[in-house]
Amino acid sequence: MSFSPLIRQLIDALRILPGVGQKTAQRTALHLLERNRSGALRLAEALEQAMQGVGYCERCRSLSEQPICNLCLDPRRDDNLLCVVEGPLDVQAVEQSGYRGRYFVLRGHLSPLDGLGPESIGIPELLERLEKGAFSELILATNPTVEGEATAHYIAQLLIQKDLLISRIAHGVPLGGELELIDGSTLSHALAGRKPLNPLD
Amino acid sequence: MSFSPLIRQLIDALRILPGVGQKTAQRTALHLLERNRSGALRLAEALEQAMQGVGYCERCRSLSEQPICNLCLDPRRDDNLLCVVEGPLDVQAVEQSGYRGRYFVLRGHLSPLDGLGPESIGIPELLERLEKGAFSELILATNPTVEGEATAHYIAQLLIQKDLLISRIAHGVPLGGELELIDGSTLSHALAGRKPLNPLD
Ligand SMILES: [Zn+2]
Numbered sequence: 001m002s003f004s005p006l007i008r009q010l011i012d013a014l015r016i017l018p019g020v021g022q023k024t025a026q027r028t029a030l031h032l033l034e035r036n037r038s039g040a041l042r043l044a045e046a047l048e049q050a051m052q053g054v055g056y057c058e059r060c061r062s063l064s065e066q067p068i069c070n071l072c073l074d075p076r077r078d079d080n081l082l083c084v085v086e087g088p089l090d091v092q093a094v095e096q097s098g099y100r101g102r103y104f105v106l107r108g109h110l111s112p113l114d115g116l117g118p119e120s121i122g123i124p125e126l127l128e129r130l131e132k133g134a135f136s137e138l139i140l141a142t143n144p145t146v147e148g149e150a151t152a153h154y155i156a157q158l159l160i161q162k163d164l165l166i167s168r169i170a171h172g173v174p175l176g177g178e179l180e181l182i183d184g185s186t187l188s189h190a191l192a193g194r195k196p197l198n199p200l201d
Numbered sequence: 202m203s204f205s206p207l208i209r210q211l212i213d214a215l216r217i218l219p220g221v222g223q224k225t226a227q228r229t230a231l232h233l234l235e236r237n238r239s240g241a242l243r244l245a246e247a248l249e250q251a252m253q254g255v256g257y258c259e260r261c262r263s264l265s266e267q268p269i270c271n272l273c274l275d276p277r278r279d280d281n282l283l284c285v286v287e288g289p290l291d292v293q294a295v296e297q298s299g300y301r302g303r304y305f306v307l308r309g310h311l312s313p314l315d316g317l318g319p320e321s322i323g324i325p326e327l328l329e330r331l332e333k334g335a336f337s338e339l340i341l342a343t344n345p346t347v348e349g350e351a352t353a354h355y356i357a358q359l360l361i362q363k364d365l366l367i368s369r370i371a372h373g374v375p376l377g378g379e380l381e382l383i384d385g386s387t388l389s390h391a392l393a394g395r396k397p398l399n400p401l402d
Pocket residue numbers: 057058059060061062064068069070071072073
């Protein structure tokens with residue numbers, strides 16, 4: 001017995017989910033059809049609404065349903081600090097460390113081999129953001145991976161002439177790890193132990 | 202930063218998928234929003250179409266988009282044999298063993314503690330199917346679990362008066378396993394080694 005066209009289509013579509021292979025997609029499709037059709041229909045609607053309703057914050061470039069996100073609008077945050085991360089989940093991770101400045105969310109990291117240069121990951125928008133703000137410190141919290149380090153150093157070089165303290169999270173961040181998987185207190189240490197990349201005199 | 206309402210709704214909805222916890226749901230939601238919106242919209246449509254378009258075959262009770270499924274309509278199959286399984290994935294598994302008779306698909310197994318009695322799993326429909334057909338043998342291929350064995354024996358007891366060979370797949374099926382995870386040749390042995398539960402004289 002081969003599956004009918006609509007079931008095959010569902011199995012194929014489920015494979016776009018990270019970590020879902022053919023076997024898992026089959027079991028998931030049949031599980032939904034047999035046990036949870038209402039849940040599956042809610043998921044269909046949630047997917048559609050999110051894909052169509054969620055855009056990017058004009059200021060920090062994080063995912064947002066409004067032109068400017070709540071975090072950017074929050075008047076209680078420190079306008080002197082700008083923390084640069086690789087993605088929205090990293091914002092969540094840094095928040096857990098207790099950081100209460102502003103953010104700028106890149107679209108990943110520089111990856112020349114994949115054709116991802118400064119424009120692809122939002123460096124021009126970062127420069128624009130720096131122009132419009134009045135930041136005294138830029139904290140580079142890209143992932144502690146080879147690509148994340150390279151991206152941080154690229155940004156530091158680009159801004160070396162500016163009157164701006166540029167720092168990189170350092171102590172406590174394990175090499176080769178992914179920022180969003182690190183617990184809040186480790187990140188807390190990393191932020192506290194940040195080192196300037198362009199020591200101002 | 203907490204996620205915006207549409208992202209939260211998507212994360213919640215993703216948790217209906219088997220094996221998907223809060224962390225995986227978060228990563229999946231953001232992955233789709235950042236990397237694969239078109240795939241996510243295709244998934245939404247596939248879910249909707251499958252949930253609305255796939256019903257059950259009137260004859261074998263397997264998932265089907267038509268009133269009678271292709272397998273039931275196939276004139277080349279052996280009308281003397283009826284194989285009873287717990288779910289649609291088990292049909293796939295038994296097919297791989299080379300079996301070419303007919304099927305009846307229960308909705309799982311008897312589970313009194315969960316309130317699943319004979320009516321809930323489709324036993325009345327199985328009896329009806331047996332009335333309408335002219336089967337010489339009923340092969341009970343429920344899972345080799347405690348519940349699957351109990352379901353097989355319940356069905357065998359129910360039909361003990363009929364002029365029908367009732368058999369249970371046996372050799373090669375590991376105890377405590379799930380039928381759909383067993384390879385075709387093991388199942389092949391299990392089918393070949395089936396034993397009557399009501400030896401006819
Ligand atoms: Zn924002």
